[in-house]
Amino acid sequence: MEQHERPGRPGADRGDAGRTMLAERRQRPRWRQRLSTTLELIRANPTGRVALKIFIAIAGALVVTLGIALIPLPGPGWLLVIAGLGVWAVEFHWARRLLGFTRRHVHNWTQWVKDRSLGVRFLLGSVGLVFVGSVVWLSLKYSFGIDVVAEALHYLATH
Template sequence: MSTEPSEGPSRGPSSASGVAVARKPHSGWRGRLHTTLDLIRANPTGRVALKIFIGIAGAIVVTVGVALIPLPGPGWLLVIAGLGIWAVEFHWARRLLGFTRRHVHAWTRWVTSRSLPVRLALGAVGLVFVLVVVWLSLKYSLGIDLVARVMRYLATH
């Protein structure tokens, strides 16, 4: 009985010597996903179709995220999610996602190491930024000037 990994799409990448290296098996839904992706990649047509599908799906999610960045909500989260979708098939996206993760973790560590007044000031600056972006978005895209309406209301009451 051989302990060699089985032939087929479940084998991992080749090492520098050309000998196949077994990939650590995943359990649960991740294992099923990896197996499915490996089976799709085993067929040249499937490989191209998968790249096209992943490219389009990632582009849609990133585009929606970029459109939502100026508004309060999950804009950046969607951009990062789209990058994660692209990272399934594209090496450049995997590297960019790693870069993003490192910098978000560094920023989070830096902010959490600051005192409470500094964190509150950072939160206040972020809140003011979001409010200004929402005000400008409403004013120039929908023609609703909230500041003028509030000032008019205060002057008449």
């Protein structure tokens, strides 16, 4: 089945702009093209647009809520919060801006740490490990009633 050129489609008498848009689409990974096309089809229908907004809002809220719940524990808490922002950024402009802000600041922090001496990086890593260790210890102590430090000291005293 042959597809006819229609106005508004890439390559349909649009000159350089159409070729540029087509070249940009070819550079994107195939899965992103499929996702983009699917989202465009859903947004073309008013009911689909509303349903997509609701779905994205709920899915993003679930991921962000799970991430916030996991922040005090070691693991991917902040990563899940940022992933939830990424989900929201599909439909919501404010989330797209906040995600860009977060990316810039994480990138700047990473660059700042890379530019420091090995001693400063070691100190920052040590502070991070002490913080994570404290969070794990307090989480275990107050959530499950397991005092790892007391247990370790007791073990060392008896053996």
